[in-house]
Amino acid sequence: MLLQTHIPLYPEKNQISYDKRILMLGSCFVENIGEKLKYFKFSVQVNPFGILFHPKAILNLLERAEQKRSYTENDIFFLNERWHSYEAHSDLSGLSKQEVLEGLNKALQLTLSSLSCADFIVITSGTAWAYQLKNAERVVANCHKVPQNEFDKVLWPVEQLEDCYKKILKLIKRINPNVRIVFTVSPVRHLKDGFVENQQSKAHLMTATHLTISAAEQSFYFPAYEIMMDELRDYRFYTDDMVHPNAMAVSYIWEKFKKVWVDPKSYQLMDEIDKIQKGLNHKPFNPDSGQHRSFRRKLQHRIDRIKEQYPEMVF
Structure with a gap:
């Protein structure tokens, strides 16, 4: 008896390994998967400008990075006793x-350098x-609690989204012709837009993405949204807000x-790193005991062995 449907998935030919570099941009999903990759010590940069929800926000950032247009005072504004950027x-x-301004320009440089050398x-x-x-x-990219009457809220049609995605692809390929690009649609439900409106939005994104690729x-x-909606179709897989996985x-x-x-x-090294991470997170009853000092020495020895092969890894 089958109690769950599964989306058919197959390994890609050229995959991520420890000698590859990854750049992740966009919504909460890349933050979630990025944290997993960071945990296993892959070379990954995640959202230098923070979470970006709309494709146009991603395109704006990439265009500025490609053009090396530094942020100036004209690009930020003051509200609620803090300085913000709409990007x-x-x-x-x-x-x-x-x-x-220093933080924005540092993130801009990081985006361009990561874009230039990324394998994925x-x-x-x-x-x-x-x-x-x-x-x-x-x-x-973010409203920063500016009053809503300062904005027009618009559902982008498929054609406009497709054009945006194609511009993103073209720009990336100009900078890094050999990079492999993985598109996903976030499984996070944007219910503040409305239940029907959220489904409309996701449908537009998926259609535009498939037309582009x-x-x-x-x-x-990668069908992250579909996995959440079809394989994990139960509210027990959401946080208390019933929005986020x-x-x-x-x-x-x-x-x-x-x-x-x-x-x-890479799985064997991932398993070893997982054991090290759990060891580093272990909280002893007595940190000064001989048993714990021996445990820490053995743990450091395991770290040193990995760092001999991957000196850039930081534990």
Whole structure:
């Protein structure tokens, strides 16, 4: 008796391994999977500008990085005793104008360098609903609690999203012709937009994504949204807000992602790193005991053995 349907997934030919570099941009899904890759000590950069929900916000960031247009005072604004940028998440907001500009420009340099040397780029879109500043008609990455009457909320049609995705692909390939690009749609439900409106949005994103990758080389789709909706179709897989996948769901989707995109030759090292991570997180009853000191020495020896082969890893 089958009590669950499974989306057919097959390993890709060229997969992620420890000698590959990864850049992840977009919505909460890349944060979740990025944390898993970081845990296992892969070389990964995740959202230098924080979470970006709309494809146009990702394109805006990439265009600025390619053009090396530094942020200036004209690109930030002051609200609620903090400085913000409409192109970045509130993680990059701050009390000092200088501090915010330094953070934005540092993130810009990191984005360009990661873009240039990445072997894989993962791009996740969260919504097709765009918030456009009325006085500038530009899509913002984050509203930063600016009053809603300052924006027009617009559902981007498939054609406009497809054009945006194609521009993203073209830009990336100009900088890094050999990179492999994995597109996903975030499984996070944007219910504040409305139940029907959220489904509309996800459908637009998926249609535009498939139209884009069907005509492109080295571009792929990973069905994160579909796994959440079809394989994990139960509210016990959500956090208390009934919007975000919980830890169990993230781990389940990670295992599916690993099957498709992580080289099995890396599994043995991943298992060893997992044991080290659990050892480092272990809280002893008596940190000064001889038993614990011996445990720490053995743990350090295991770390040193890995660092002989991968000196860039930091534990």
